[in-house]
Amino acid sequence: MAWIFVGGSQRSGTSVMQQLLCQSPLTNPYIFEASYLRQLVTVYQDASLSFRGNYSSYFKDETDLREFNSLLVRAFLEHTRQHLNNCTHLVLKEPHLTRVWPSLYELVPEAVFLLMIRDPRDVIASMIEVGERQKAAGQSYLFTERNIQKLCDHFIGFYAPALNVTDPGFRERMAIVLYENLATNPAQALKQISGFTGIDFEAIDPAASPESGLVSYQQITSSKHFSPWATELSGQKVSESKVGNYRNVLTPSEIAQVEEHCEPFFDWFNYSRRAA
Numbered sequence: 001m002a003w004i005f006v007g008g009s010q011r012s013g014t015s016v017m018q019q020l021l022c023q024s025p026l027t028n029p030y031i032f033e034a035s036y037l038r039q040l041v042t043v044y045q046d047a048s049l050s051f052r053g054n055y056s057s058y059f060k061d062e063t064d065l066r067e068f069n070s071l072l073v074r075a076f077l078e079h080t081r082q083h084l085n086n087c088t089h090l091v092l093k094e095p096h097l098t099r100v101w102p103s104l105y106e107l108v109p110e111a112v113f114l115l116m117i118r119d120p121r122d123v124i125a126s127m128i129e130v131g132e133r134q135k136a137a138g139q140s141y142l143f144t145e146r147n148i149q150k151l152c153d154h155f156i157g158f159y160a161p162a163l164n165v166t167d168p169g170f171r172e173r174m175a176i177v178l179y180e181n182l183a184t185n186p187a188q189a190l191k192q193i194s195g196f197t198g199i200d201f202e203a204i205d206p207a208a209s210p211e212s213g214l215v216s217y218q219q220i221t222s223s224k225h226f227s228p229w230a231t232e233l234s235g236q237k238v239s240e241s242k243v244g245n246y247r248n249v250l251t252p253s254e255i256a257q258v259e260e261h262c263e264p265f266f267d268w269f270n271y272s273r274r275a276a
Contacts, residue, residue, distance in 0.1 A: 007098030008116030011126035030213030033094035118179035125249035133228035152261035
């Protein structure tokens with residue numbers, strides 16, 4: 001049995017990755033995001049950062065705090081696994097959960113973490129498209145301000161906590177998955193994930209139309225809240241049609257701004273910069 005967490009920035013391909021893995025008969029159906037788990041882990045993270053304050057009245061030391069919260073998180077994961085047809089392996093994702101992955105690792109060190117990486121220009125372009133759809137729907141939640149620096153800071157914020165961890169144990173439990181590799185050669189990407197997790201995902205046919213699991217895409221596309229986040233690819237088979245889509249969304253000036261603000265990210269993951 002394994003706990004598999006898919007993370008990364010919003011618009012980086014986390015849903016595509018989770019949906020693919022959930023086609024395996026060994027995993028749970030595709031489900032909505034694990035925000036409840038993120039809340040549990042955030043409580044632990046906040047308490048561990050200020051333990052010598054209020055929390056020392058309730059736990060004898062940091063180890064006691066960690067062990068108690070580990071029991072809570074494990075109870076939730078096991079409850080979820082049993083709720084989802086007693087699946088052998090549980091695959092969960094929520095972009096904001098990625099921000100607390102180091103703390104989640106402290107609580108469940110045997111877990112597997114799959115970090116989705118995507119060309120920052122395509123991520124920012126996708127965020128802008130979501131923002132445009134939100135404005136058209138009369139919403140003002142995220143991305144409605146076309147401020148490239150703020151969007152880049154938002155994007156980088158998902159990765160900094162995990163990428164800054166130096167603990168070799170955590171690094172060994174985290175695999176990098178490039179969205180572009182998944183989109184252009186999903187069979188090879190699944191083979192690599194199978195090797196990393198020890199779970200046979202190679203039997204999944206990425207060219208087939210996926211089962212939607214417990215997520216109703218008809219409900220999503222008809223929902224005023226969720227519809228701005230959906231695209232024509234939502235719930236469909238893996239496609240490379242959005243690779244390089246930033247050219248259709250961003251101006252040359254905006255492209256240059258993304259490349260400047262996310263320069264380390266381009267270097268780390270070998271994305272070429274047009275302005276370089």
